[in-house]
Amino acid sequence: MEHPDHPLTEARRYGYVEDGGVWLRPVLGQPARRIGQVKDTDDDALRYFAQRHEAFRAKVDELLNRLETADNQGSYLMKILHLQEQCKQHDGLGDYETLHRRLHEAEEGLKVSVARNREKNLATKLGLIEQAEELSNSEDWIVASEEVKELRQAWLKTGPVDKELTEELEGRFHGAVQLFFDRRKAFQTDRKVLARRTVDRYRELVNQAETLKNSDQFEATSRQLKQLQTAWRDVNGNLPKKQAAELW
Template identity: 60%
Template sequence: MEPTDHLLAEARRYGYIQGDQVWLHPFMNLPARQVGQVKESEEASLAYFAQRFEAFRTKVDDLLHKMEEAENKGSFLMKALHLKEQVASYDGLGDFESLHRRLTDAEENIKVLVARNREKNLSTKINLIKEVEALHDTVDWQGAADTIKELRQAWIKTGPVEKQLIEELDARFHDAVEGFFAKRKQFQAEKKAMTNRVYDKYKELIHKSEALKNSTEFEETTRKLKQLQQDWKEVDGSLPRKQANELWTRFRAAHNHFFERLKEHINTKRPEATTGGNGSSADENLNRKRALVGEAVALLERPMGEAVARAKELQAAWKKVGPVRGEESDRVWEQFLAACDKVFELSALEHFVRKRQANGLDTSSTPEEQYNVRVQALRDFIKYDRQEQEVLEENLGKLSDTPGNEAFRTMLQGKIRTFERKIRTKNELIELLRQRLVA
């Protein structure tokens, strides 16, 4: 059979001649329709429109083959829909119903794949959002910024989701990203402000020291410079290492200058005496500080209102006592600090208990019940202190080792030591309360 004979047979199977017109038989729900006119002959016209169908079928075959081979099958959906639409209007003679069925099957398969991919994309985008939101409380700003940059790229590369979810997901991801950078900006502003305050405090102490370094009022100036040294230690914060070293060098130079002059003065006037900054000997200063420690320790036996007021007076008196040589200086200071801490912590505890009683939350009356209330409160306070300490330690562990973070690192370390002292003091108070109960 010649090729034209096959085409002619296919044409007569799916079409017919009526007058001078070529018609396609009805198929599916479509009525018979005219596809062309008879020109040279009926056979030639039928064969011509059968050839047109073969050309259209080849386009469908090529598309379905490419779709089968492609990874992203969804990109072929619109082309498949376009060819499917042409089935109802294309001028040709052939089995259009089978082509429509093949294109419909391909369309359904693509829609299933698209739905699965969108579910996968939805899961991916939700995880990306959670990863950004998890960075909300970090203090590793540079590391987190690098991570967010990677998450942004992953977001861009992730395919689409259902249309009704796009706006909500985009807004949530954008808010999480912007929230992180807003918090970083606020932290940097606060850090800069803190650095400026610390810098100004150090500069003020330097200016005061330099104004005193040539003073001839040796006793009074010694006391003032010792106080300035204590004030320097108590500045709450730090600076970048290079800047801090420069300021410390100036501060120390002013003090060294004065105390070298003081040494010459002492050698000239009283070479046999070893004195403190207030004219008293180091041994006398040590005895005075030991006396202050003893009084601070005894404050726990006095009414709390009196004890707190007296503790503050003792702290002021301590600053006026001259220096003590060697390790004993640190030892008496730690003893004095611990004694005052107990007074202030016990005062805070009693305030808490009175507040509970005023609110009707505490109906205990016996000494043992009162003891239990106070011990439980102290244990709760210790738990909160430890939680705060753990957060600080976690933040310290995450802090990158860069010069720009040195000030923040020092601040965190100082706060951690403060909580360690608070916890130690509360544990000692629990033991003190136990001893009072059994006494």
Template identity: 50%
Template sequence: MENNDLLEEAKKFGFVRDNQVWLKAFMDYPERQVGEVKEVEDESLQYFAHRFSQFREKVEGLISKINESENKGSFLMKVLHLKEQIGKYDALGDFEALHKNLTNAENEIKAAISRNRDKNLSTKIAMITEAEDLRESIDWKPTAERLKELRQNWIKTGPVEKALNDEIEERFRTAVEHFFNRKKEFFEDKHAMLNRTLDKYKALIEQSEALKNSEDFEGTTKKLKELQNQWKEVGGDLPRKMSNELWSKFRAAHNYFFERLKNRITETKVESKDKFMEENLNKKKQLVVEAEALLKLQNMQEATTKAKELQAAWKKVGPAKGAESDYVWERFMIACDKVFEMSSLEHYMRKKPLPAEKNTLADQTHARINALKDFIKYDKQEIEVLEGNLGKLSPIPNNETFRTMLQGKIRNFNRKITTKTELIDFLKQRLNHEAPPAKTEAPKTENASQNAASASE
């Protein structure tokens, strides 16, 4: 702008008074002194008009950047700063026009910020919803990675309205922290569990190594077998390498002892062995007597408990040999089976109680006999199905495992049928023993005749 133009511009918006340069009042701004006349009034006016041109260029440059930028919100503070300078900047010019331009830019920026904040709110609500859906997940690794990704995206997403900011920040933080607290507690518990598991295995190894040189072969054998059972019950999820190392130490101690036991047995005379076997056989015979007596108990729950105790005692007796041993075992097994079958029968009868008018001891016994007959019928149907499947198997090696399994099931069902049949005989004998003598003095009513007919079925 030429000097004359600057002078005209300066006189339009300013004046000189008492050797001072003043800016005229505009908008809500009163007139104010912007400088002093150094030598010549016109030159001083031109100087302050030039200063205004520089300020205007700064404003126009900022507005141009705002128009070109996608992130307009970053310019808001600069616009506000320039608007604030309008009331302080020492220059002569159309500050009102600059104020209007800056106000328009401010409004445009605030509108863009509002739109972006609405968009940011929608984005953050979507992230909150996903985080809250994942907070109870137990798929730890992928969920943790996704929540970390959401947390980074949350940071990168711009702000929302201040009135909503604290609420949505708290919701997102709570959901994410809830998952990571659960994850932390889970792995702390898992680590503690692994340590407890490791301690249990080490204790079993120490006990095994302390027993491997024992001379009490019979007692130590039982103790080591118990330790083996305890080893199986420990469970846990140790790393494979650690688990293999612990098992190798445990097995080495047991192998060492049982190799010594093997050598000791080899050295033992046949007579001692026979005596040992005979004693075991006698013990098993006594267990058979006790098992066969259980069926006479009135409380079948008590009988079942004692049968299980006898089975546990049988396992501890030790081996016996000869055909008689097999016969004793067969008797013991059948006696226990009868107890368990009778217990199952009593459970079945409790679920199907007899009507009050048909609930005599004879009625109850007949009902149990009929139930056992029904059970036998079902067992025979199962056998027919199994035998049918067995007959369909082609004679190829791949079918041998399945063939053996079917044959075993058939044997088990046949044994069940034998047991139930013997129980029927047992109940019939008890019925005959408990039946009251016939009464002939009173004629039977119609209902009594029906009850007698039901009892005889």
């Protein structure tokens, strides 16, 4: 008993040979079109283009199988759209209607999934913005700096939101982060200026004390030294211990 020639049967179902050319019947709203020519026999040509369809179908199967187990399914959307378009242009003989339908169903499901993920990402980013804006006014510089760094990492790890919201959210988050670091920089600059002024004042008092060390006007000198000690305490500057010890 002879086995049916399945590729040839499928090829004749979806195409035909005419005037030495291989034709694909109307599909997906497209008119019949010539997809190749007969080189040897009509049947060989039909089988060849049926095999081309099978190779394309395998490509679709592989993509949809990968999609099912993918972590970042949104990255597959453009691939699916590209294959849908190829269904209308691919030169083969087979059931392109079914392949196109499967891809369209995957596209619709993917759009729903992407929309849900973007809603989740939006909620996450709004939470990060709220935290960043709170920290932007903090003066607990060490702790807040670490928290801001963690927020930046969390922001980078959070997926995209709808395009029309991206610029606004990016601006709010990075604006709050930049405000915090600008304030920290200004604080550090002011602290350095104050430290320099404190050192200058201490040195001034030290120099005044140095001028009195050889004085033989003991009563007046004692009174002046007490005044210098009081002035020293009034400066109340916070200096590193080593530097303070050197001045003292």
